[in-house]
Amino acid sequence: MDIKPATRADVDRLIATAGPVTQHHLRARWETQEHGDGLFLLAHRDGEVVGHTMLLRQSKYAEVRAADDPVEINALHAYVQNQGIGTAIIRAAEALATDWGRNAIGLAVEPDNPAARRLYERLGYRQWPGSQVVDTWTEQDAAGVVVRTHNDACDYLLKKLTPRRADGLG
Numbered sequence: 001m002d003i004k005p006a007t008r009a010d011v012d013r014l015i016a017t018a019g020p021v022t023q024h025h026l027r028a029r030w031e032t033q034e035h036g037d038g039l040f041l042l043a044h045r046d047g048e049v050v051g052h053t054m055l056l057r058q059s060k061y062a063e064v065r066a067a068d069d070p071v072e073i074n075a076l077h078a079y080v081q082n083q084g085i086g087t088a089i090i091r092a093a094e095a096l097a098t099d100w101g102r103n104a105i106g107l108a109v110e111p112d113n114p115a116a117r118r119l120y121e122r123l124g125y126r127q128w129p130g131s132q133v134v135d136t137w138t139e140q141d142a143a144g145v146v147v148r149t150h151n152d153a154c155d156y157l158l159k160k161l162t163p164r165r166a167d168g169l170g
């Protein structure tokens with residue numbers, strides 16, 4: 001499996017086969033990467049995209065930024081389950097975070113998603129000591145008109161990282 005930042009061609013191919021809500025999110029992820037605020041990571045296997053996530057350079061939640069200032073995994077998607085795709089994407093995100101010299105990585109998980117939470121906890125993520133965060137996001141139609149706004153209460157999980165040394169020895 002190969003995990004790397006999306007290219008414009010990758011995003012165009014994904015958008016061509018996605019529905020309107022997903023197209024909006026794919027475009028937003030691309031724009032975030034283009035602005036330098038994160039990396040839109042795609043997992044490829046046998047030339048096909050099998051998963052993705054957005055690795056944000058800082059948390060989108062002000063209360064988390066104020067306390068820990070982690071890099072943040074936003075919306076992990078593995079197109080098939082139980083094949084190591086999610087684990088591989090998370091490990092790649094963690095490696096990038098350490099390359100950036102960061103010492104923490106976090107993510108929000110909805111309480112009604114126990115399978116995802118088990119994966120994150122297996123990989124060393126632990127409940128953040130603060131309160132739940134509210135993940136606010138919108139669905140838009142093909143014309144970009146907001147059709148629904150979501151405000152989802154989520155648990156925030158955090159993992160401490162050991163940044164790589166600049167001299168390459170650690």
